[in-house]
Amino acid sequence: MKISVIGAGYVGLTTAACLAQIGHDVFCGESDIEKLHTLQAGVMPFFEPHLEDVIADSRKSGRLTFGSTEEAIEWGQAIFICVGTPPLGNGDADLSAIEVVARMIAKRAVGYRLIVEKSTVPVQTGAQLRKHLAVHRTQKLDYDVASNPEFLREGTSVEDFLHPDRIVVGVESQRATDLLREIYLPVIDQKIVCPIHSECPQRKAPRFLVTDTNSSELIKHASNSFLAMKISFINMVSDLCEAAGADISKVAEGIGLDPRIGSSFLQPGIGFGGFCFPKDLQAFVRIAEKFGCDFALLKEVERINQSRVDLLVEKIKKELWVLRNKKICVWGLAFKPNTDDVRFAPALSIIRRLLAEGAHIQAYDPEAMDKARKEIPEVAYCQDVYEAARGAEAIVLLTEWEEFRKVDWTHLSTVVERALIIDGRNTLSRDDVTTHGFQYVGIGGVSGAPQMSAILANG
Numbered sequence: 001m002k003i004s005v006i007g008a009g010y011v012g013l014t015t016a017a018c019l020a021q022i023g024h025d026v027f028c029g030e031s032d033i034e035k036l037h038t039l040q041a042g043v044m045p046f047f048e049p050h051l052e053d054v055i056a057d058s059r060k061s062g063r064l065t066f067g068s069t070e071e072a073i074e075w076g077q078a079i080f081i082c083v084g085t086p087p088l089g090n091g092d093a094d095l096s097a098i099e100v101v102a103r104m105i106a107k108r109a110v111g112y113r114l115i116v117e118k119s120t121v122p123v124q125t126g127a128q129l130r131k132h133l134a135v136h137r138t139q140k141l142d143y144d145v146a147s148n149p150e151f152l153r154e155g156t157s158v159e160d161f162l163h164p165d166r167i168v169v170g171v172e173s174q175r176a177t178d179l180l181r182e183i184y185l186p187v188i189d190q191k192i193v194c195p196i197h198s199e200c201p202q203r204k205a206p207r208f209l210v211t212d213t214n215s216s217e218l219i220k221h222a223s224n225s226f227l228a229m230k231i232s233f234i235n236m237v238s239d240l241c242e243a244a245g246a247d248i249s250k251v252a253e254g255i256g257l258d259p260r261i262g263s264s265f266l267q268p269g270i271g272f273g274g275f276c277f278p279k280d281l282q283a284f285v286r287i288a289e290k291f292g293c294d295f296a297l298l299k300e301v302e303r304i305n306q307s308r309v310d311l312l313v314e315k316i317k318k319e320l321w322v323l324r325n326k327k328i329c330v331w332g333l334a335f336k337p338n339t340d341d342v343r344f345a346p347a348l349s350i351i352r353r354l355l356a357e358g359a360h361i362q363a364y365d366p367e368a369m370d371k372a373r374k375e376i377p378e379v380a381y382c383q384d385v386y387e388a389a390r391g392a393e394a395i396v397l398l399t400e401w402e403e404f405r406k407v408d409w410t411h412l413s414t415v416v417e418r419a420l421i422i423d424g425r426n427t428l429s430r431d432d433v434t435t436h437g438f439q440y441v442g443i444g445g446v447s448g449a450p451q452m453s454a455i456l457a458n459g
């Protein structure tokens with residue numbers, strides 16, 4: 001099918017590339033001219049495992065093209081809107097980019113179009129879009145509006161798109177349902193040439209869940225809010241463990257073994273960040289308010305999350321006392337591993353607090369330094385873990401990259417001023433660290449015991 005994708009960000013680019021990978025003819029429209037030229041030159045605008053290869057293959061086979069939003073609108077029978085919905089000052093989602101695209105579709109598209117909201121939007125946005133299109137469309141446009149929320153995770157987005165647990169579609173007509181089923185059929189049947197696995201691990205076919213548009217929109221906000229709630233819950237339990245002399249790694253393991261709870265998202269730490277959880281949580285609270293529901297539970301989830309930054313800064317101060325003029329090494333800047341995304345990353349909030357106290361920050365992240373440099377230029381960005389640790393009075397781990405578990409502790413101990421690790425993600429083995437003479441400070445009791453591997457990364 002001829003499909004258009006509007007917006008070449010983390011979601012749009014993955015959607016465009018993967019829809020091409022499963023056999024569709026995709027045109028991806030992007031309004032940021034610099035980003036568009038980067039993509040047309042075959043260069044990735046951000047880091048995402050496997051995505052570069054999928055894009056290169058799809059472009060080679062002629063199934064993926066990049067161009068302007070106008071060209072994209074003229075191209076596809078289905079148009080996936082994947083533009084950003086950032087938070088406004090009051091927590092509401094800013095839907096202005098969606099509105100701009102809707103108006104362009106209304107004015108330019110000719111014939112039938114299935115308009116699919118993939119961006120995360122408040123409940124009743126689909127209804128609003130239908131009204132807006134009805135007001136602004138030319139007589140030449142016939143359309144359906146559907147919701148198809150995206151559940152991919154940065155760092156595993158290609159895998160998540162091609163091997164999802166569920167595909168949720170919110171529709172108001174049989175025509176829209178049939179088209180969306182046709183688009184996703186190769187994924188539903190798992191009849192795909194997988195660019196990640198030579199032999200895909202045994203997986204259940206994803207559930208194709210058809211709902212009305214309002215319910216589909218709510219599913220996305222409710223899912224992210226629930227996961228955020230799990231993280232804030234385990235963080236509070238971890239504080240209790242620390243105060244009461246229990247071990248959070250064991251407590252989390254014991255809780256997670258209950259299949260009704262599950263072990264994922266039970267890793268204590270410095271809290272969630274990124275472009276989804278913080279803004280979606282705020283937007284969900286605001287949406288509930290508008291419909292007369294006081295979602296106080298989620299306000300508390302947000303408050304707990306924000307307090308994780310204070311907690312880590314206090315842990316650092318407890319060890320170092322005065323921060324002024326002290327060199328502090330930071331490992332990890334991205335909001336989670338395997339991405340270069342630093343939007344709403346707790347690491348950046350912590351660094352800003354340490355800088356405000358007069359500390360000198362030497363930071364290293366395998367992928368996110370270019371993006372972090374634009375946000376906080378006053379940090380010294382280093383080539384590797386050792387350069388960042390040189391002369392430092394503490395190494396503070398803020399993103400759980402695999403690389404940090406593989407450092408040469410003996411060499412590291414020769415470059416630091418003081419052998420102290422503050423592990424904001426409880427990701428290192430306390431035994432590894434302490435046998436090499438480092439003091440280890442973790443989160444949640446008993447100086448942060450090593451975590452069970454089954455607990456998945458937050459975010």
Ligand SMILES: NC(=O)c1ccc[n+]([C@@H]2O[C@H](COP(=O)([O-])OP(=O)(O)OC[C@H]3O[C@@H](n4cnc5c(N)ncnc54)[C@H](O)[C@@H]3O)[C@@H](O)[C@H]2O)c1
Pocket residue numbers: 006007008009010011012029030031032035069082083084085097100101118119120121150151152153154275276
């Ligand atoms: N990032 C994630 O992990 C993730 C996961 C699920 C859902 N979402 C949701 O998906 C949406 C997009 O998120 P993202 O992370 O990809 O954002 P992003 O900021 O990385 O990408 C948005 C892109 O849209 C482009 N754009 C804006 N207006 C445009 C227009 N008129 N025409 C063409 N392009 C336009 C921007 O230039 C940008 O490249 C958001 O609603 C987000 O909440 C994100």
